[in-house]
Amino acid sequence: xxxxxxxxxxxxxxxxxxxxxxxxxxxxxxxxxxxxxxxxxxxxxxxxxxxxxxxxxxxxxxxxxxxxxxxxxxxxxxxxxxxxxxxxxxxxxxxxxxxxxxxxxxxxxxxxxxxxxxxxxxxxxxxxxxxxxxxxxxxxxxxxxxxxxxxxxxxxxxxxxxxxxxxxxxxxxxxxxxxxxxxxxxxxxxxxxxxxxxxxxxxxxxxxxxxxxxxxxxxxxxxxxxxxxxxxxxxxxxxxxxxxxxxxxxxxxxxxxxxxxxxxxxxxxxxxxxxxxxxxxxxxxxxxxxxxxxxxxxxxxxxxxxxxxxxxxxxxxxxxxxxxxxxxxxxxxx
Amino acid sequence: xxxxxxxxxxxxxxxxxxxxxxxxxxxxxxxxxxxxxxxxxxxxxxxxxxxxxxxxxxxxxxxxxxxxxxxxxxxxxxxxxxxxxxxxxxxxxxxxxxxxxxxxxxxxxxxxxxxxxxxxxxxxxxxxxxxxxxxxxxxxxxxxxxxxxxxxxxxxxxxxxxxxxxxxxxxxxxxxxxxxxxxxxxxxxxxxxxxxxxxxxxxxxxxxxxxxxxxxxxxxxxxxxxxxxxxxxxxxxxxxxxxxxxxxxxxxxxxxxxxxxxxxxxxxxxxxxxxxxxxxxxxxxxxx
Amino acid sequence: xxxxxxxxxxxxxxxxxxxxxxxxxxxxxxxxxxxxxxxxxxxxxxxxxxxxxxxxxxxxxxxxxxxxxxxxxxxxxxxxxxxxxxxxxxxxxxxxxxxxxxxxxxxxxxxxxxxxxxxxxxxxxxxxxxxxxxxxxxxxxxxxxxxxxxxxxxxxxxxxxxxxxxxxxxxxxxxxxxxxxxxxxxxxxxxxxxxxxxxxxxxxxxxxxxxxxxxxxxxxxxxxxxxxxxxxxxxxxxxxxxxxxxxxxxxx
Numbered sequence: 001x002x003x004x005x006x007x008x009x010x011x012x013x014x015x016x017x018x019x020x021x022x023x024x025x026x027x028x029x030x031x032x033x034x035x036x037x038x039x040x041x042x043x044x045x046x047x048x049x050x051x052x053x054x055x056x057x058x059x060x061x062x063x064x065x066x067x068x069x070x071x072x073x074x075x076x077x078x079x080x081x082x083x084x085x086x087x088x089x090x091x092x093x094x095x096x097x098x099x100x101x102x103x104x105x106x107x108x109x110x111x112x113x114x115x116x117x118x119x120x121x122x123x124x125x126x127x128x129x130x131x132x133x134x135x136x137x138x139x140x141x142x143x144x145x146x147x148x149x150x151x152x153x154x155x156x157x158x159x160x161x162x163x164x165x166x167x168x169x170x171x172x173x174x175x176x177x178x179x180x181x182x183x184x185x186x187x188x189x190x191x192x193x194x195x196x197x198x199x200x201x202x203x204x205x206x207x208x209x210x211x212x213x214x215x216x217x218x219x220x221x222x223x224x225x226x227x228x229x230x231x232x233x234x235x236x237x238x239x240x241x242x243x244x245x246x247x248x249x250x251x252x253x254x255x256x257x258x259x260x261x262x263x264x265x266x267x268x269x270x271x272x273x274x275x276x277x278x279x280x281x282x283x284x285x286x287x288x289x290x291x292x293x294x295x296x297x298x299x300x301x302x303x304x305x306x307x308x309x310x311x312x313x314x315x316x317x318x319x320x321x322x323x324x325x326x327x328x329x330x331x332x333x334x
Numbered sequence: 335x336x337x338x339x340x341x342x343x344x345x346x347x348x349x350x351x352x353x354x355x356x357x358x359x360x361x362x363x364x365x366x367x368x369x370x371x372x373x374x375x376x377x378x379x380x381x382x383x384x385x386x387x388x389x390x391x392x393x394x395x396x397x398x399x400x401x402x403x404x405x406x407x408x409x410x411x412x413x414x415x416x417x418x419x420x421x422x423x424x425x426x427x428x429x430x431x432x433x434x435x436x437x438x439x440x441x442x443x444x445x446x447x448x449x450x451x452x453x454x455x456x457x458x459x460x461x462x463x464x465x466x467x468x469x470x471x472x473x474x475x476x477x478x479x480x481x482x483x484x485x486x487x488x489x490x491x492x493x494x495x496x497x498x499x500x501x502x503x504x505x506x507x508x509x510x511x512x513x514x515x516x517x518x519x520x521x522x523x524x525x526x527x528x529x530x531x532x533x534x535x536x537x538x539x540x541x542x543x544x545x546x547x548x549x550x551x552x553x554x555x556x557x558x559x560x561x562x563x564x565x566x567x568x569x570x571x572x573x574x575x576x577x578x579x580x581x582x583x584x585x586x587x588x589x590x591x592x593x594x595x596x597x598x599x600x601x602x603x604x605x606x607x608x609x610x611x612x613x614x615x616x617x618x619x620x621x622x
Numbered sequence: 623x624x625x626x627x628x629x630x631x632x633x634x635x636x637x638x639x640x641x642x643x644x645x646x647x648x649x650x651x652x653x654x655x656x657x658x659x660x661x662x663x664x665x666x667x668x669x670x671x672x673x674x675x676x677x678x679x680x681x682x683x684x685x686x687x688x689x690x691x692x693x694x695x696x697x698x699x700x701x702x703x704x705x706x707x708x709x710x711x712x713x714x715x716x717x718x719x720x721x722x723x724x725x726x727x728x729x730x731x732x733x734x735x736x737x738x739x740x741x742x743x744x745x746x747x748x749x750x751x752x753x754x755x756x757x758x759x760x761x762x763x764x765x766x767x768x769x770x771x772x773x774x775x776x777x778x779x780x781x782x783x784x785x786x787x788x789x790x791x792x793x794x795x796x797x798x799x800x801x802x803x804x805x806x807x808x809x810x811x812x813x814x815x816x817x818x819x820x821x822x823x824x825x826x827x828x829x830x831x832x833x834x835x836x837x838x839x840x841x842x843x844x845x846x847x848x849x850x851x852x853x854x855x856x857x858x859x860x861x862x863x864x865x866x867x868x869x870x871x872x873x874x
Contacts, residue, residue: 074426121609128371128425129608132560136605139557143598147591194739199732202740206724209713212675216707217786218699218728227734258553261433268430298445304438308416311430 020330035182039175052178054286055185056242061267061278063235069272071228072208076260077134080141081233083255085111085240090158090250100164104241111237115230123225142255157251164245265307271319343586351582352479355486355575356537358562360530366506366569368523373432376556377439381405382535383547395457402535409531443549451548478540506569564604624652624820625686625789632681634671641667643844654821656831659841665824673705674698702789706779712767719763722750725785753785773804790820809834
């Protein structure tokens with residue numbers, strides 16, 4: 001079959017694509033500025049705290065997007081990346097130093113180490129088996145956090161984590177901590193954007209499409225899966241560090257498998273494979289959950305329903321729909 | 335070591351195991367037949383418990399049979415609306431959809447019937463206790479787990495010795511071949527999905543006087559069922575039943591602290607099985 | 623660069639079935655070597671054994687005298703053994719150019735490069751363009767696989783293979799499901815690329831095989847029943863019985 005005559009018409013106009021790309025960047029930069037400006041727009045302390053939590057979940061969801069969206073690995077154990085980091089950062093802050101950079105470093109390294117050992121096993125699998133295996137391993141880590149009382153405080157968790165310090169100065173809860181979180185989110189986004197656009201990031205797409213085919217062009221599939229798992233958990237570790245400082249404590253329930261399910265649903269609803277979508281998903285989730293539950297008892301039902309509908313009818317999530325509208329606004333085909 | 339303590343806990347483990355066997359069996363069957371990983375199997379168990387306590391005041395103990403009768407059509411509707419449409423997509427979608435469904439249904443239960451735990455007394459004729467090696471053991475526990483085992487046994491017999499059971503085994507072995515032989519897998523999957531839901535709901539109702547009824551009960555049992563099914567080998571029914579008892583015993587022996595460790599070890603063992611089985615428990619020979 | 627490729631006494635069985643039974647091949651550098659045989663002869667199993675997707679039970683695979691048996695697929699690619707697939711499996715979301723660039727970057731060892739943009743890898747870009755040029759797809763490089771015709775898709779597979787700079791390229795039924803003209807185009811392409819890589823070709827179309835091969839190996843039921851240049855194979859009575867004759871009768 002010869003190429004159809006209208007092929008030329010279907011080709012995207014390069015300059016238009018350029019202009020859309022620039023417009024997208026402007027939009028994202030605007031969003032970043034807006035996030036940073038929130039405290040100066042007269043938002044209430046309650047709103048600030050809620051948004052802080054939402055942005056932390058945003059970082060966490062973004063880290064899961066690396067696995068689910070970019071590599072096609074549906075993890076049901078992503079709570080472990082977050083929960084383990086809350087303990088690592090919390091225990092370090094309580095006993096050694098509450099310096100934000102040092103605590104984050106400790107959490108990231110712990111997450112990386114656990115991801116490495118987890119990865120040695122889980123990278124052998126994909127699909128459903130990967131999902132169930134990550135769930136099992138997450139539960140092992142959950143059980144350990146419950147049983148290892150002397151270290152983790154058992155079911156009570158950690159209580160009394162001090163405020164973080166930045167360059168020797170205490171970061172005040174509220175607006176200051178919010179700005180720290182927002183800045184961290186933006187940095188994480190930019191770094192991960194680089195990762196997914198790097199040659200390494202493109203090989204992940206190949207693995208997602210077809211592991212055998214990826215191996216046949218010389219990609220070491222298992223090692224790539226291991227590296228992305230470690231990067232993903234490290235990013236989840238950053239989220240965990242912020243969370244332990246926000247809540248001034250850690251709780252084993254943040255390692256429980258249902259948390260893994262929550263963050264997975266947030267990520268998919270937000271729109272996988274976009275990095276940006278999961279942030280939107282997280283903000284939506286936290287606000288709707290905390291604002292609406294008091295008035296609207298059917299929250300969990302609605303969340304489940306939204307997730308089911310998303311999986312059935314719009315696997316690309318909110319970001320997918322937004323992108324479609326955006327493309328309509330900035331058409332690149334003549 | 336307190337041998338009597340161990341004995342009582344083991345007995346409780348066996349009782350839980352007999353319920354777990356019944357729920358795991360359905361999970362295993364549905365996966366074997368349609369490669370559907372039904373995360374929502376646990377909430378169907380929970381619905382069984384809830385419909386039972388709702389019907390109990392008006393219907394009495396026959397509610398135990400009516401509860402599954404309500405759950406079966408619900409499950410079939412669920413299968414038609416959410417699982418059938420995505421059968422041609424990657425298997426992972428069935429896991430995601432049924433996970434969403436279990437969120438939904440747990441949410442619906444909390445919305446409609448509240449978050450409290452409901453305890454109910456067993457029927458009068460089973461309210462006594464029996465003496466087992468000096469321990470006073472509730473009669474109902476023994477009765478209910480015996481009944482549960484009996485039903486599990488019937489499922490086995492059905493699968494092993496009836497023509498429909500033969501079809502089910504044929505499809506589990508080789509789906510494409512079975513379809514080539516003209517077996518309508520679509521219809522069979524829907525019926526088995528409904529049947530499995532019925533047994534799960536029955537387990538939920540039968541267990542209500544023992545384990546009580548609360549919204550999260552489905553989320554708890556589904557994980558144990560997964561463990562049992564993987565331990566026993568997916569789609570392998572006798573193995574699944576054995577797996578159920580291993581899981582239940584691990585969770586109950588020694589009580590609190592030791593059980594927490596036992597569960598951690600159990601998850602590790604299951605993880606090891608998944609990795610070491612040549613093609614993985616869920617694996618398929620997928621070459622080029 | 624074309625390399626010499628030798629398979630010695632390869633065995634693979636599944637239970638009682640000997641899918642590949644004592645198969646030996648010898649491909650000289652720059653040759654087109656074809657593997658033919660009826661369905662179920664074990665050609666694809668042999669392919670999978672050679673390319674690391676299955677573990678052979680016995681036997682050796684040698685590239686330029688080096689033993690590469692049991693190497694995992696991705697390492698074989700680095701060594702210079704590259705395959706295409708029977709079912710077209712290019713990455714659907716990427717354009718033809720991006721598909722080939724992915725392979726070119728892989729060859730250049732950039733798979734773990736996290737610190738630059740994939741689109742800024744100039745050398746890979748040029749290599750990809752060169753491959754696309756060779757196979758004649760350069761004008762359609764911006765199209766996604768779904769926008770390409772079936773023939774173009776198979777040609778894209780070859781371009782991906784070439785971008786990996788193979789010493790031996792294993793083509794699994796590149797003309798399957800193709801029209802006459804497209805088949806001719808692929809045949810010409812295979813002949814043309816033989817100056818840069820040795821080719822092992824699994825093919826059903828006997829006419830193609832007889833016209834472009836330097837050497838032919840005939841398999842039935844896991845065994846090699848004949849091996850030699852096309853003239854010799856086409857005259858071999860055993861082969862005509864087992865395979866060629868049947869096909870020709872079937873086609874007429």
